[in-house]
Amino acid sequence: MPKIRVGDLNVNYQIQGTGEPLLLIIGLSFSLLDWGTVLPDLLAQHYKVILFDNRDAGETSRSPHPYTIAQMADDAANLLDVLGESKAHIFGVSMGGMIAQHFALNHANKLDKLILGCTAAGGTCSEFGDVSGLLTGNLLDLLFTPAFIQSHQSDLTTFLQTTSPFHSQGPALQRQFQAMSTHDTCHLLSKITAPTLVITGDRDPVIPPQNSDLLAQKIPGARQVTITNASHGFCFSHPDDTATAVINFLK
Template sequence: MTQVTVGDININYEIKGNGAPLLMIMGLSFSLRDWGKKFTELLAQHYQLILFDNRDAGLTSESTRPYTIADMADDAAGLLDALKIPKAHVFGVSMGGAIAQQFALKYPDKLDKLILGCTMVGGTCSQPGDISGAIDGNLSGLLFTPTFIQNHQQELAEFFAATTPFHSQGEALRRQMQAFGTHDTCDILSDIQANTLIITGDKDIAIPRSNSDLLAAKIPNSKLEIIADAAHGFSYSHADTTADLIRLFLQQQPNSEKKIMKNQLDAIYQTFREYAEAFNLLDPTQVEPFFQVPSMLMTSDLVVVMKESKEVTGVFAVLMDKLRKDNFKESKILSLQVSQLSDNQGLVVGVAKRFNQADEEIEHFGFTYTLRKVEGDWKIIAGVLHEPETLSNS
């Protein structure tokens, strides 16, 4: 056990590997042991890992007072100062991802690149999930898919036997949950300037992946990666994939000549969400205002250039009539990525499914929309519906 005093606590930490420093921040209740041996060994081949226990977890001191996620970011920054590490990459998962967000906002000079795993922006912007497993002890169901659990029963039994004794309990857990419950960076994420990788699993029930879509939409220089058949504990169940994504991201050289554009990601994201909601009404007059004419629409059945507003309503009237015949109920966006290409041009790429009134899937498709800023408002100038694909933001 190695500890160092930071503020009013003694932080338990461990350093593994050599290379550029990578500070790893664990989530609610868990300790540094929960990263797992395989994952940390893979990363330690390339980086100097700084693993530590948050306050009220593992072998770090219990707090003597209530605190916030911002206070926990202060702990992380203080640990780097104590270790005389002026700057580091930061990887945080779940609540650790919330701490990493605050770290990026409060200590940009200490941050190289940022990695956010299975986390959220908090506040009213987030979609809540099921974290009951953290309270009732069903950690396998919280972290992993049923298939992974079935195929790794003995391994998981041994893993939890070794890690659970170091998890937060009682008042310590209550303090951590209170801190996480008040986390909210919804209106300030655009202030994060670090190159950011966002990773989540497509089967995460604790923090659903729509929260990662929102992070990618709100953080200017961000990239989203979704790991298939992975849940909240993806860094353990998919250690090789996660380590590869992190290594490739950290090895990429930033483009110092890239123009820093005025960030409009929130506006592009909101415009597209409102368009999607309007489409679900199956009223072509509701979607027409979202298009700038002339504009283009391409599906598997048609390619059309709409030169006037009435042509927009005419085209969508035909599309929506077909959906009515299929007993359409709604479209649900499964994943969404927003990019700002210039000061007045944006790109939205995603995957969605359409369902009928019986909640049966009637269509699974990918979409790519180009938007342009016209007199202060973002308008669609081109839309393409295509085969669904695994998304990878650049």
């Protein structure tokens, strides 16, 4: 995959499709591969889909210093600049949704529409579940329902074999965790002006659905879609439902 110089980083990225740019921002530790192939392919039938690895993840550079979620949003904005995109739709999931919130607050002039997936405002207004699976490598229980795991064992084995070598580890993972731990938009959500869609799975144990309820309540005019029988990894397990929600919103 190509890499591009963005500030002090070499950013790994991928572009699919044509049309209005849609930047996808992935979550903690993960790389662009963790979107799977189905959802990006579906979205690329309608938009120019830009995927990338955050700093300290995938094949993007390891960060030379600690950073904040707001600085990760700056990375995304700078990537768009380097790619020659003056404005884009933004779809962020989990930590990527936190990055997307700061993008909306700090780079509103570069944002068309905002999509926040399985994410939270942080601070004192959020409730987080158990993310220890990220440290132990037991990712499937975090991302998918027991029924989905049982019926897709072969696909999920292949998925993990493909994606896990690119997950953040050691100091890189610690820096991402530290950045996420300082994220707090509880009192800033009313300042988000972009049209916003909030998506969650109804059985998410990592960032429970009530966090999405709060985002939808606090962001002016936000719409909300809840995907049934879906967990934190709904983009992979329910790509058709996710694509339909995103495309209908962006029309």
